[in-house]
Amino acid sequence: xxxxxxxxxxxxxxxxxxxxxxxxxxxxxxxxxxxxxxxxxxxxxxxxxxxxxxxxxxxxxxxxxxxxxxxxxxxxxxxxxxxxxxxxxxxxxxxxxxxxxxxxxxxxxxxxxxxxxxxxxxxxxxxxxxxxxxxxxxxxxxxxxxxxxxxxxxxxxxxxxxxxxxxxxxxxxxxxxxxxxxxxxxxxxxxxxxxxxxxxxxxxxxxxxxxxxxxxxxxxxxxxxxxxxxxxxxxxxxxxxxxxxxxxx
Amino acid sequence: xxxxxxxxxxxxxxxxxxxxxxxxxxxxxxxxxxxxxxxxxxxxxxxxxxxxxxxxxxxxxxxxxxxxxxxxxxxxxxxxxxxxxxxxxxxxxxxxxxxxxxxxxxxxxxxxxxxxxxxxxxxxxxxxxxxxxxxxxxxxxxxxxxxxxxxxxxxxxxxxxxxxxxxxxxxxxxxxxxxxxxxxx
Numbered sequence: 290x291x292x293x294x295x296x297x298x299x300x301x302x303x304x305x306x307x308x309x310x311x312x313x314x315x316x317x318x319x320x321x322x323x324x325x326x327x328x329x330x331x332x333x334x335x336x337x338x339x340x341x342x343x344x345x346x347x348x349x350x351x352x353x354x355x356x357x358x359x360x361x362x363x364x365x366x367x368x369x370x371x372x373x374x375x376x377x378x379x380x381x382x383x384x385x386x387x388x389x390x391x392x393x394x395x396x397x398x399x400x401x402x403x404x405x406x407x408x409x410x411x412x413x414x415x416x417x418x419x420x421x422x423x424x425x426x427x428x429x430x431x432x433x434x435x436x437x438x439x440x441x442x443x444x445x446x447x448x449x450x451x452x453x454x455x456x457x458x459x460x461x462x463x464x465x466x467x468x469x470x471x472x473x474x475x476x477x478x479x480x481x482x483x484x485x486x487x488x489x490x491x492x493x494x495x496x497x498x499x500x501x502x503x504x505x506x507x508x509x510x511x512x513x514x515x516x517x518x519x520x521x522x523x524x525x526x527x528x529x530x531x532x533x534x535x536x537x538x
Numbered sequence: 539x540x541x542x543x544x545x546x547x548x549x550x551x552x553x554x555x556x557x558x559x560x561x562x563x564x565x566x567x568x569x570x571x572x573x574x575x576x577x578x579x580x581x582x583x584x585x586x587x588x589x590x591x592x593x594x595x596x597x598x599x600x601x602x603x604x605x606x607x608x609x610x611x612x613x614x615x616x617x618x619x620x621x622x623x624x625x626x627x628x629x630x631x632x633x634x635x636x637x638x639x640x641x642x643x644x645x646x647x648x649x650x651x652x653x654x655x656x657x658x659x660x661x662x663x664x665x666x667x668x669x670x671x672x673x674x675x676x677x678x679x680x681x682x683x684x685x686x687x688x689x690x691x692x693x694x695x696x697x698x699x700x701x702x703x704x705x706x707x708x709x710x711x712x713x714x715x716x717x718x719x720x721x722x723x
Contacts, residue, residue: 291720292720293715293720294683296656296664297664297682297684298683298684299656300656300661300665301684301685301686304665304684307583309569309570309573309574310590311566311569312565312569312587312591313565313569315591316562316565316591316595317561317565319591320595320598517559
């Protein structure tokens with residue numbers, strides 16, 4: 290390296306580069322599609338998703354047929370469907386669909402279904418969100434976004450709060466039990482949470498693309514834990530959620 | 539704790555299998571240089587951030603086409619630079635990143651030996667010399683020396699062949715030298 294080249298390298302230190310943003314959280318939230326396998330055409334895959342969604346919509350539109358679809362891979366109010374391709378998600382988390390902020394007392398009074406209190410111990414959730422009749426969520430925030438969300442929703446067949454999870458090929462799905470309650474652990478690949486609204490339309494639940502998700506069916510209420518937790522920690526978190534005095538309001 | 543972080547090749551292989559956490563690590567590993575390459579190509583901070591972000595998402599979706607065992611960074615930087623250039627064209631902006639010399643180094647922080655080797659006057663001379671070069675000369679020197687990229691990464695980011703990087707660098711250095719001289723102590 291000659292003198293001028295060395296000066297240019299030294300100049301790099303003297304240049305006022307703007308701070309590099311931390312892109313990882315936003316990018317991570319946008320990894321809705323699994324990496325493409327070579328030679329796998331996108332169009333047929335997209336059609337697969339369209340067929341799945343159309344089938345779901347069509348079935349849900351006919352109440353007597355609901356039970357059939359609920360039998361696919363059932364746990365509480367969540368259903369898991371494997372697809373080859375995943376629908377796109379919005380860039381940012383839309384926490385609004387989790388409902389409005391509420392106190393725990395308000396949630397207990399207005400939820401309309403039984404749900405468990407926040408897990409004992411620290412840190413306490415930063416926020417409680419309530420969508421009456423649909424779900425109660427505990428949020429641990431990271432600025433405007435959430436880093437951990439525990440959502441509970443009534444899991445009875447026929448409830449409006451039917452949740453679907455679309456899991457790609459890369460997602461590992463383990464079925465197990467936590468103290469006798471049925472549980473499912475989704476890990477290692479992208480999956481999309483879709484919510485079937487009371488009007489029958491499917492929309493993405495809150496744009497949160499969890500790396501790992503734990504679903505537990507507790508006494509007819511489904512507990513969903515999403516965030517950067519490994520399985521033992523997620524199980525511990527659910528175990529730390531006390532049997533709730535919360536009752537239908 | 540105490541275990542060695544996984545290497546890039548392992549992370550790429552895991553990300554190809556759909557492990558988003560592995561890809562997040564790759565993003566963290568390369569986001570600094572990706573942002574700077576985008577900044578040079580886009581000439582605007584906001585566009586650079588969006589371009590880098592979009593490029594990481596596109597790269598993830600294209601991982602199935604990435605040949606395992608080949609270096610990841612050049613492949614990534616090609617996507618980043620393309621994305622950033624497209625944004626610059628869409629915005630109708632001319633190329634040319636305004637590089638500014640850093641403010642006076644804080645007394646609390648010891649400047650690196652390289653930084654102290656350049657006087658403020660010399661810094662300004664070099665920045666002025668770079669700004670006076672045509673775009674192709676400036677961008678190859680910025681990538682090779684200010685971003686400290688290798689020939690392969692530079693070739694990928696600029697969309698040219700490695701041999702072209704070599705010859706263009708040599709000519710650009712000659713032209714810059716003609717403007718700023720060579721201040722060898």
